[in-house]
Amino acid sequence: MPKSLFVDPAPLFEAGEITFKPIPVNQYNKTIQDELKSKNFSTEDLLHIYHDMAMIREFETMLNLVKTTGAYSGISYNNPGPAHLSAGQEAAAVGMAYTLTIEDFIFGSHRSHGEILAKGLRSIQQLDDAALTKIMEDFFGGTAYGIVKKNFNGSAKDLAKRFLLYGIMAEIFARETGFNKGLGGSMHAFFLPFGIYPNNAIVGGSGDIAVGAALYKKVNRKQGIVVANIGDASMACGPVWEGLMFAAMDQFKQLWGDDMKGGLPVVINIMNNQYGMGGQTRGETMGYDFAARIGAGVNPEQMHAERVDGYNPLAVIDAYRRKREILDNEKGGPVLLDVVTYRYSGHSPSDASSYRSKEEMELWEQFDCIATFGKKLIDAKVASQTDLDKIQADIKESMVDVFKLAIDEEISPRMDLHKNPELLGEMMFSNQTVDAFSDATPEVNHPLSENPRAKQIAGKVRYIKDKEGNPVSKMKQYQLRDGLFEAIAHRFYTDPTLVAYGEENRDWGGAFAVYRGLTEALPYHRLFNSPISEASIVGTAIGYAMCGGRVIPEIMYCDFLGRCGDEVFNQLPKWQAMSGNILKMPVVVRVSVGSKYGAQHSQDWTSLVAHIPGLKVCFPVTPYDAKGLMNTALHGTDPVIFFESQRIYEIGEQFHSEGVPEGYYEIPFGEPDIKREGKDITILTIGATLYRALDAAKILEEKYGMSAEVIDTRSLSPFNYEKVIESVKKTGKIVLSSDATQRGSFLNDMAQNISELAFDYLDAPPVVVGSRNWITPAYELEYAFFPQPETIIDAIHEKIVPLPGHVPFANFTEAEQIRRAKLGI
């Protein structure tokens, strides 16, 4: 909401109408002779197109036969994994890939073998032998290259084709020699040196990730465009729509400055094969009639949408040549293409296509894209039937050769988790530190010392008491939000690739004023407001990081995590391991836990993300910890869900009497911190509950003569239990507390671990005090919902050690525990 955009009421009420330009449908009508005459293609180009389509068909046929008959070319093999095949869609894939270079990135879906092969084969045609050889030699130490090179005497390009076939096939068969060490598999395979970015097994998964890749290209001034190959049925997915909205934001054209002005270089390429699983998108599950119509609803340029004949590779290529002009010269992205095609096989080999008629399938086969194109080549005297047969025979031969290599247990072994049980565990995180992901100079508007916020912080007292020991006024207090600001500003001035965005991140300075001052410091393309659509905020960040940038997406309220569930649960945590550790994921998702705002704005969902393998999760609640952990998060290469609490953005530092250091320092993930030493009972907390636990400790000391040790977890995952166990060995008693609702709280997991690790030292079972399994009530009723100092003491009294004269408020009796569980409350 920049002030430069003036919202003038008068025009908003003027009468008028919205007009649309016609959206072209299958306008391509050139013949092969026309194209040859216009020198758009050489005969060699046309034969390449035929070859590439035929190779995809043979590849998918091979997989189909393996799945349905257990053998290919007389060689038995059992492939238990998935195979979503794209036979029928070859012209659409090859046409899509034809104009692209290795600078252009494609993202795919669960049905993308064809797209990978098309882009890979096209890259092989474009690259010279030396470049190809270098790519193959460098990839995973040349393992796959060594396998295909042995006993093969063909050209470098023929070798590269076998390398490509082998890499994908071995990946699909879960071999360690595959493109992603067999950890991605059929639905996630990719190969970055050819600009092939991950496919995605979640329908529409690439719809926002690819937009993030385009954002990376734009912000970091990288050559090339990004193509999101997604299905016609995915257009109903929220994240895809959110990706479209993000990609079409006005600010790219209106607010971003200088060379940054202009749309994102992205093509939403709908592989319109008519079906989503068994549902027909036209006539049954969607209402757009033509998928291209969607463009008209997105922006005035209607996303330059058009429907293209995806059964004719030349029509698709023609469309890409024209759209490329728009993306490169007019900076007119995003672009939407509705590429009409058809899949012969079912959704997967287990799908018997009961939802479509035999006649329909036969009719499409009569129009088969490869046969039709072959016939046109013969008619245009580009090739004879013999030439085409030779191409087919060569393909078959290399496919069989590679198949034998890919299924050989010795040549292509799987990851051995018997021998090295922790091999996969070691791939979950990259655990590296990177100062900056680019050598460029970070773009900033002024030195940090001249920044108004930095100047304001410089005048603040960095501990809760001043030098004379007097309490500091709120205005002069260095606050938790200042700690976050300092860490984030430091990284913005160090790493030129760092961008941050989310709702109200610019001008407003973030809803909780963490970013205040950054608007002055940073140009638009490094800090901007996103649409209120969390899936696009996190999804684009994933794409941005995959391409090699660092990013801080912000989710204003923890309660909005559900809005980006797939991105946080399925995408962000998975790609480092699924890529065989090729990808890094330097994404720090800032998530703020609310209070006072009722049921949909006050939930602590740390447990949900801590449950998901592949995420680092922390929740600092002091200025010192917030700055140190943010520094660590922003220095690393792993995805971090960084929780903050709205209860305490203004809290001062009360544990480090020397104050929060002005300089840079890091706090390692996973190390809990003893905030108060004691010897009779341990209280372990997550989040802002720490301060209520400290109050409880005070009451225990004063009223019951018990000295409580209070430990702040700071991180949920990873987590080092040693310090906690040490404390429990001393005290014999532990109560765990956080604001998360009790059932399924991560604290139960911690309590379980503590029980196992310190059983013989325990004087009572570890007791968890969470919030009630209710909606969060109004602020005035929160005392009965969130853990309070009194409830913590009640639990101690009832379950750990009866306290003389204590009259409990909360009911922690066993009967009540059972009653609540029976009722699910």
Next chain:
Amino acid sequence: MATVVIMPKQGQSVESCIITQFNKKKGDSVKQGELLFAYETDKASFEEVSPADGIVLDIFFGDGDEVPVLTNVLVIGQAGESIEEFRPGGAAAPAKSEEPRAKSQEPEVQAPVSASTTSTPTAVTTTTTSGAISPRAKNLAEKEAIATADLQGSGPKGRIIERDVQSAIESRPKLTPLAKAEAKATGATATEGTGLGGSVTSKDLSAAKNPVYGADFEVKPVTNMRKIIAKAMHASLQNSAQLTHHLGADARRILELREKVKKAMEKGYPTNITLNDMVGFAVIKALKKFPQVNTHFLGDSIKYFNKIHLALAVDTDRGLMVPVVKNADDLSIQGLSNQFKEIANACKKGSIDPDLLSSEAATFTISNLGNYGVEIFTPVINLPQAAILGVNTIVPRPKDLGNGAYGFVPFIGLSLTYDHRALDGGEATRFLKQIAIEIENLEFEI
């Protein structure tokens, strides 16, 4: 003004000492110079005498307690004087705990929670006794030999929790370490103690012993000293490659010298130079020629010493002690003799500087069992030293006296144990032979 007696600091490396026995109890009157208590480090034992006349106003520790050095142990003064200011950490219950104090150097203030619940442990118990016991309480009960069957649990649902066991420990008479060990082994209990300060001794335990013969054994705790010796000897044999060569030296020369010394002493010669002193002197001479023996073997490296620090094994009532004579190569034989006597006496009296007992302080050791008539033995090396010389008794042996004549000649037996990691058999043998040569050709002025 009351006088406080602290635990003295004995030697640089000593952090705490164990009080072996108090000779006075609270309320006793005491004269200056009278024995107050005996204590020991891991290497030596000592006695502390009273610095003043007066009454023992309070004693802060009990027998067997480990007390950090420089900590107040007891206070002597006149009746009615306040002792609170001297109490370690402020207000520790005297001799409250069996726990080694080293764990918490400042005895902690007793938690009010246990104080209040000791008096009313059942007041807050919500339900009747269940017999349940927490793992922590059970561990403590086993360690302290508390029978839990009789305890009333004060935890939720009557669970016996740590504080219940703690109050049981506090409410029973203090057990001596021996009594505790026996109670643990036999399950015996005692209601009254007849030992110091009313503590329960093993005799007070009323276990179901055999009524006719009683127990046919007695369990005695191993002294600190014994533990140290056990550990060092075991470690030596486990961690090195030891073997022993035996060789005899013609003892005629040193016996002759010994006679001269005796005669000289009658004429007022001040030093009683013994055969052992002479062997020590010969060893120093040999070591100078074999610097590779005057070493410490450290695994990856060997430490060669420029000076010779010669240790002597001394048998005392408390066990084996091995004090060292530093820079022994600077000494004349009189000097060496005097020093040997001095350290041996200090060991026997228990007044030896603990720093002189460290095996690291010496470069070579002599163990002389000749006095006892031992003819051959295999001494154990004081690691990290590379070798040790065992000296045996003198026995007459036939010897070729030349011209086909044989006669009995006194031979002194020498047993050299060396660490084969540090020395090879050849050089060890040559060194041993060198000692024999030095003994056979020993000279000094009387």
